[in-house]
């Protein structure tokens with residue numbers, strides 16, 4: 001079985017997310033890293049690409065140059081990852097999808113709902129994969145939570161409490177930090193900073209685990225650092241289409257919180273609690289029972305969790321391996337399509353363009369609710385509104 005050719009756009013030297021993509025794509029030997037346009041500075045990107053082992057003619061200075069060269073190669077890339085700042089996702093993803101490439105796009109997929117709907121339509125029309133990197137859904141115990149909810153262990157879901165609150169932008173020194181500046185600049189980040197950057201991971205986890213979609217929300221976004229034009233903290237109440245009530249806190253000024261991504265799901269028959277900083281333990285309490293710790297890698301977990309678990313029980317397993325599960329799922333989808341068969345359901349879990357669209361719609365709903373003084377607003381994308 002030949003390895004799939006993989007290309008990366010963005011994720012240059014010193015970037016936050018580039019290393020996790022390179023590690024995640026490499027783990028299973030399913031992809032060969034053959035092409036990249038890694039940096040907004042062409043020469044810096046070319047040089048870094050060559051240092052990472054790319055052939056000089058495939059260490060591109062710009063994504064347009066990469067597209068023009070790759071589209072005509074017999075050994076062109078099979079999958080392109082877009083890991084650039086938010087406002088560039090749409091033109092890059094659109095151009096590669098249109099040229100027939102499969103795409104894994106960083107979140108938020110786009111900055112406007114219209115762009116996100118366009119990518120959904122384009123992916124459907126071309127039959128190409130437009131995956132979105134909600135990489136935390138690759139954790140084995142997140143997949144186990146989803147399986148437990150789906151098989152009814154918790155009964156009807158009453159309440160979901162999600163958080164993604166960190167303190168890494170508490171200094172308010174955006175102008176002096178190029179990796180922070182774009183996140184609070186509407187031209188580069190869109191209508192939201194911390195919710196689009198961090199909070200939507202928590203929201204998507206809630207959707208992924210419960211199997212329910214967000215229908216409406218009410219938000220209280222604030223800029224605790226007054227010079228910021230976009231929010232650095234938000235509290236969001238939401239409702240889901242299966243009846244679950246949702247609460248979400250996201251922050252970038254919570255000093256002392258490191259990554260702070262957690263999910264709690266409470267049903268009629270039991271409750272689950274998982275935190276990304278201790279990803280190998282899942283806390284489960286059945287109604288009237290005792291609190292149990294479910295360990296990643298222990299026997300008897302769901303098939304989805306067993307497939308997602310890569311190191312033996314009791315050994316730390318972390319974020320690049322969660323990303324590896326997204327890459328493995330996409331490789332399976334590409335292969336299944338080529339072979340004209342259905343993908344293995346235990347690994348058919350990568351987030352789709354539709355998930356990216358729903359999140360972008362929630363980001364805009366959050367901003368609209370904030371402008372409206374915290375009023376309840378429809379959080380669904382127009383193309384998925386049925387009434």
Ligand SMILES: NC(=O)c1ccc[n+]([C@@H]2O[C@H](COP(=O)([O-])OP(=O)(O)OC[C@H]3O[C@@H](n4cnc5c(N)ncnc54)[C@H](O)[C@@H]3O)[C@@H](O)[C@H]2O)c1
Pocket residue numbers: 009010011012013014015016017018037038039040041062063083084085086088106107108133134135136178179197
């Ligand atoms: N899924 C996740 O868990 C996760 C985590 C962090 C960031 N992200 C997302 O990844 C994206 C990048 O975030 P980051 O934190 O790595 O940002 P960053 O500022 O640390 O790095 C951005 C990189 O993209 C490069 N770049 C910018 N414009 C480019 C262009 N036009 N062509 C090629 N390269 C370009 C920059 O030179 C830099 O190397 C954002 O959309 C962010 O929301 C996702």
